[in-house]
Amino acid sequence: MASSATPAQLARRARRTYIEQLLKGLSPLVMRVSTGARTMLDKPAERMVMMRRRDLVDDLAKHASAWHKRLGLGLKALYEKGNAQPGRAIDLPDPSASLSLVDNDTIEREILTSRLALAMMDRASWEFSDLRSRIVYLEQRGELDTHDLLRAHALARVALDAWRNAGLSADGWREAQHLLHQEFAALLEEAYHEANRWLAGHKVLQEIDLRPFIRRQDNHAGGAGVGGTTAPHVTGPTSVLPGTTSVFPPGQGDDTGSTAPLTAGRQGPRSGHAAWPGVGDETRLMTRAAPLARGPEQAEAVVGRLNQLVGRHVPGFAKTSHAPRPVSPALAAAISNTQRSIQRRVVPAGGEVRGAGSTGGLGSSASVQTVLDDLRREHQALKAAANSPSERATIEIVAMMFQSILTEDRIPASVRVWFARLQMPVLRVAVSEPDFFANLDHPARRLIDRMGACVMGLDSAAGAVGSALEKEIKRVVQVVEAYPDTGNRVFQTVLVEFERFLEHFFRNEHEPSKRGVSLAQQVEQRETLAIQYTIELRRMLNEVPVQEGVRQFLFQVWADVMATAAVRYGKQSEETKDMKRAAADLIWSASAKVTREERAEVIRRLPLLLKRLKDGMVLTNMSPERQDERLTAVNTALAAAFTAKAAVIPNERMRDLKERLESLEELLPAAEDIQIDESLVLDLSGHESSELEVVSEGGTAPTAPMVAWARELLVGSWYQLEYRNRTENVQLAWTGLRRQLSLFVTTSGRCVLFQQQRLAAFLQAGLLLPVQEESLTVKATRTALAKLDADPSRLMAS
Structure with missing residues (x-):
């Protein structure tokens, strides 16, 4: 440590360096957000999305400079408050203020702020961990304050408040959310890095010691974690590093008295949960791997890493990923030939379907393995027909993604063969519209994800549900095949039709849910x-x-x-x-x-x-x-x-x-x-009957993100419900006005009704878990990324 400055002065200077780096990056960040908004406007989308994007571009043209200015003022104010009272919380509410209900706008701001903070920490967690270690060492504290200016949530609040105060709308923020998350995550990571570099240059913990963040349990009966080993406790976001030994200075819990340093390498997981013995089941559920662990931000990160990896090995792939490009004639012919070959293998009873509204038949003459073998044989012919590295890379990635989908055991084999017939239409779109690899909301992705979510675990579902869904999926696939030259528009059309089918089926055709929906x-x-x-x-x-x-x-x-x-x-x-x-x-x-x-x-x-x-x-x-x-x-x-x-x-x-x-x-x-919440309607249990089970107890007080997640659950998706000493799979069959009520149907036909807050409480406690941890296409992208990481040469192989 430099002798000319006290530890407190070094800590203040590090915070100043952090803020200065943020201020330096604001101007290019605002420019990139404005440019990105204009790029989004050029992408094909449905009418309402285009209108929101147009409004966003217009608003940024008018208010970008004001947003930039308010961002700067907000960061300077954040530094002044934090510097005036180091170690104290910033912007804490007055404890003497009278209590009142929180308005919807405040809740919405908290949700958007939390999402931004999570996205930033997903990328910058290692740099933050190092910086936090150095600052608490300098300030001789156990941990940074919850509202310390160095925490991502402080920057997220400044960013959102500046956006709203500059005259930009919440709808605009949500439309640009993916772009904003990426830009602010990169900015925060760079600011943390610069502050760490400055402190390391002043010889402050040049090698990070994780001892302050690791604490051993007493080795006593009942204190064993998973597999009978003692489970370490971790304070803060830093995880226990596998294969390391916990070493403590005297007086901090090490019975050997050793003072040997523990250097923090980059091995080990970025997040984790130890098994905590001796606590209640509900606490255990709350502290295990959260179902939100692979949320939208993580999915976006997977897609982003795939584009970066391919872009390094295929020049021009990432640069042209948002621009439409024609399919070469040779490849178009090869795709058509392969499609016809697969169609001959998977033939519906009653012939092909050539238009929306048809139903097709239920027969299938091919096994999943047979179709996979055919696709592998045609794979080389497709790559040989490609006339550019980008086309060959696209063929390889789509093939790996569909191989993952077609080997997903939780999807019935009779449905997977119909997913196989989607591979060529999706390849045609992916080659001509590379936005497929960058946009999680691409209609082809959304269609595959929605259909996959609805058939997960259908082998154990009621026969009527499986038969109807399989019949509709066949119809959807055949309609997509019937219009090969319409790009993503046919995917968007059948996606809307599939959503309408789900709503109509559970409301009017499926007898158990029909009765339940009527009662709900x-x-x-x-x-x-x-x-x-x-x-x-x-x-x-x-x-x-x-x-x-x-x-x-x-x-x-x-x-x-x-x-x-x-x-x-x-x-x-x-x-x-x-x-x-x-x-x-x-x-x-x-x-x-x-x-x-x-x-x-x-x-x-x-x-x-x-x-x-x-x-x-x-x-x-x-x-x-x-x-x-x-x-x-x-x-x-x-x-x-x-x-x-x-x-x-x-x-x-x-x-x-x-x-x-x-x-x-x-x-x-x-x-x-009207909102049906617990402040006005305390108990819905009076509605319970032999045909409708009302969930009126259980769970834990939900956070705002959990309530937001409860609103986003999609009809047809499967979940595992733990309630009244039963654990069983349930399917979401109906959501009411503004999603205040949600009806689930069990595989035995029992209907279970949740009020929104209670549903969020079950999600919070882990008593309601998605059967599908992440969407089909994201999982398939993750699988493809792992294979390409191991062998990037597959992209260029012919």
């Missing part, structure tokens, strides 16, 4: 109406002097009663109108009665009113105990009216309330603005 829609309609009625009742009674007990009864009980009657009998039915009249009678009865005639009228009406209230609660399946509890509160309110303790409601106001109750449906807020 009634649940959703009832809960949505109950919330709408509650909101409107609050508005109506906002300035009306209604006794508090009656007010709470109307909000918490009677709104649900009116909603149930509306769903069961119709909004304009006599039963529903009777429930509305009961609400008006209750409000009138609970107002002050100062004359003998009014009191006599209340006594005359009371038995009928109480009976109607009880009948309404019975309609909602409320237990007798809760009914008695609610009626007791109502009786207390009515007693207060008799003693003139309640306020008087003028007759004109009462008439107005009755008229508004009668026309309540005309005043309701829009259904799309």
Whole structure:
């Protein structure tokens, strides 16, 4: 360490170097984002995507300089705050501030910020680990503060806040998310590297020692990890390096007292989870490998690494990966010949399908192995017909990807042979539109992924589901083959058709899910109406002097009663109108009665009113105990009216309330603005029946990213559900309005309903896990990347 500066001064100077490097990289980053947005606009896409991209390009043209300026100001402010109070959290909320509900915009910002931070750390984790070690050594601390300016989340927050404050939209951020993640990850990695280089130049931990991050457990009974060995605990994101020995200085847990250094090499995993014994199952589930470990950012990284690797060995491949190019005539002819050969092997009963809407047959005359053998024989002919290194590389990569897909045992063999027939159409698109290798949203990729996700594990599924899905996949493949010259448009068309098929099938054709969807829609309609009625009742009674007990009864009980009657009998039915009249009678009865005639009228009406209230609660399946509890509160309110303790409601106001109750449906807020969450609807278990199982307990409090993930689950996908002492595969069959409710169907035909927060809680705790860890095409790309890493010469071989 340099003698002219104290450790604290070195740490401050390292932070300054880090911020200066970020500031230096802002201008090229903004330029690359703007250029990348224009490049995206040139790519073919559906109309809504094109509109969003056009808006993004226009907004960046207007506000890029403002975004650049605010980024710089934000980073300088971050440095000033962190430098003023080193070791203290930045931008912490005031603990004395009153608690309030978090608005949707704040949650959305947190989600976008977290995604950016994760993407940056996926690339820069090693540099950050080294920098963190040096800083905590200098500052003599156990760990960096959660909100330290060196953490990726701090930069992510500055980036997003600058974007929004510059006038750029959240929709624009989401459209450019992949590009933003790449650029900021590269910027952060370079800034960490520069700060590390500066500290190493000042002789600060030139060789990183991982001892502060590794702690041994006591070797006692019950303390063994997986395989009976003691599992080390790791603090921070650094993993235990396999094959290394934990060495501690005296007093830090090493019984030998050794002070030998431990040099951190680059071996070992980048992330990991030790087996933690002696804790509950739920904690174990939360600390095992998260199902989000291979999320969109990791998938993008795999695709990016493939393009980089191929680009190094095939000049021009990466540079032309976004530009359309024609297929050479010889290769086009070879692709057609191979396609016809495969079609002869895999022939549907009843002949070929030549248009959308046809169904084709169910027969198949080839095994998966036979088709694979045919494809291998044709492979050399295809590469011989290619007239450029890029075409040969494309043929090789597509072949390796489909070999991975066709050997996926979890897909039934009868379906895999139909995936085989997609190889030539996909090759034709990949050669002419190399965007296939760079864009995870390419229609061909999405079609393969969606179909694959729906048939994973079909061997154990109900026969009706497997038969219908296999039939639809055959139809889709034959339609794609029928239009070879339409590029990715035919893939996009059949993808939309496949999504519609899934929705129609589970809603109208599959008997178990058909019944479940009908019940779930009634649940959703009832809960949505109950919330709408509650909101409107609050508005109506906002300035009306209604006794508090009656007010709470109307909000918490009677709104649900009116909603149930509306769903069961119709909004304009006599039963529903009777429930509305009961609400008006209750409000009138609970107002002050100062004359003998009014009191006599209340006594005359009371038995009928109480009976109607009880009948309404019975309609909602409320237990007798809760009914008695609610009626007791109502009786207390009515007693207060008799003693003139309640306020008087003028007759004109009462008439107005009755008229508004009668026309309540005309005043309701829009259904799309309603969220069925636990703050308004605490329990859906009252809807449970022999045909519908409602998940009302279990899981852990979900984070915002988990809630976002719960909203993104796709109909038809398979998951493993652990609930009520059962572990079984379930298929997502239906999602409701704004995905507030989700219905799953088990292989035995049982329907399971989740509310959004509960679904996120199960995902958080690992009680609901995707059967498919990552999509088919991403897994296939990862497999191809591994093979090419081992033998890059395969790209150029003819």
